[in-house]
Amino acid sequence: MDHSHPGGRLPARPGHRGAVVSDVPAPVALLCPGQGAQRPGFTRAWMQHPVFARRMAELSSATGLDLSHHGTDSDAGTLRDTAVAQPLIVAAGLAAAALLPRSPADLVLAGHSVGEVTAAALAGVLSQGAAVTFVAERGRAMAAAAGLNDTGMSAVLGGDLDEVLTAVSRHGLVAANINGAGQVVAAGPLGGLAALAADPPAAARVRSLQVAGAFHTPHMAPAERALAGPAAALSPADPWVPLLSNADGTVLSDGAEVLRRLVSQVSRQVRWDLCMTTLERLGVRTVVELPPAGALSGLVKRALPGVRVISLRGPDDLDSLSGLFGPAPV
Structure with missing residues (x-):
């Protein structure tokens, strides 16, 4: 990612400002996984890269959680805690994206569940600091809602x-x-x-699944209400690149609408199948999944045969991006 772009967001496509044009083909998709993809030690190899380690430290400060420790040393029980897992997953995705110095000319972003917050930050809707602060609130609110029932x-x-x-x-x-x-x-x-x-x-x-509650169902209505206040304090920008919605797979171009959907998403069904349908419609030929990678890559391989799939499970996998994103920063 080009660090000259404010908030660590991906650069705008040439010739476009603010709202995006949904019908322009985007042959490369950057995918951001959701809760349940985390596993003990999944950031250990990534932490050897100074850019990743520095970004994790910055995002830890924004959340008040030691995300660097949780990603390397916390056990499965700790990572099952929604209040830990959600900010960790978003922070890891943002930190890994910081190793991508620039995006292709045509790029589309999509995230599954909490990964939609990662995607929104990379699209410039929220700053990275605002994104992890919001997702920390989201994790706490959803953990509290999950504690109301078994x-x-x-x-x-x-x-x-x-x-x-x-x-x-x-x-x-x-x-x-x-x-x-x-x-x-x-x-x-x-x-x-x-x-x-x-x-x-x-x-x-x-x-x-190793999750603590019935997410994306009416059981999460208390969490949705709890997020209304934190969301109202944010000032979303329009996405710089096509950003897909979990609600229905549509391409969003209005930042305020993205934020509204991020709030309602906690108690609303996720339609990742429709997101993959949109990837196909947009002419995507390559998908790159940020860490903790694997789950979304598997779905794409089965649903979209012929699409090249790159799972970034560790920094060595960055070599697979040759010709797509350019050399990694040091």
Whole structure:
């Protein structure tokens, strides 16, 4: 990323200012993962890069959390805490993006769940400091809402989509994420999730996710209300590059609308399947997933065969970006 751009945001596409034109093809997509992608030690190798380490220290100061420590040394139980996981994931994505000195001429940004905050910051809607401060508030609010009831989330892998959605509803659950590529995330009371696991839809399997509550469901309504105040204090800018919405896969060009959707997103269904449909419509030929990378790359590989997928799992993977982003800074 070019550090001359304020807030660490990606540069505007040549010839465009402020709002973006959604129908201009964007052959490279930068993807920002969401909660559940984190794993113990996932930033350890990245911390050897001075630019990454410096950015993590700066973002730690903005949140009041030692994100450098959490990314390298905290155990799985600590990283399951929403109040830790969400700012850590966003900070790691922003710090890794700082190793990209410039964007391609055509770029589109998309993030899954909390990763949408990472994407919004990289698109210039929020400064990086404002983004991690907001997401720290988001994590605390969602953790508090999760503590009100015994809820969780499980991935339903495979099966017919209609049959999966019927089974999810039958057990008193909500399809919190429709991720495409044969993956739906069910959310709700733990008893309902256990019943779903014991009686999965035909040709599907159910896997419990390491999250602390039923995110992107009405269970998170208290968190949405809690975020209204912090959001009102922010001054969003229009995105500099195409930015996709989890709500419906549309390309957003108005910063205020992006912020409104970031608030409502905590209790609203994530339609990552529609985001991937938009990537295909925009003519994306390469996707690059920021750390903690892997989950979104897998979905794209299954849903969009023929698209080149680069998962940035460690700094050595930056070599795969040759010709896309230029040399990494030192």
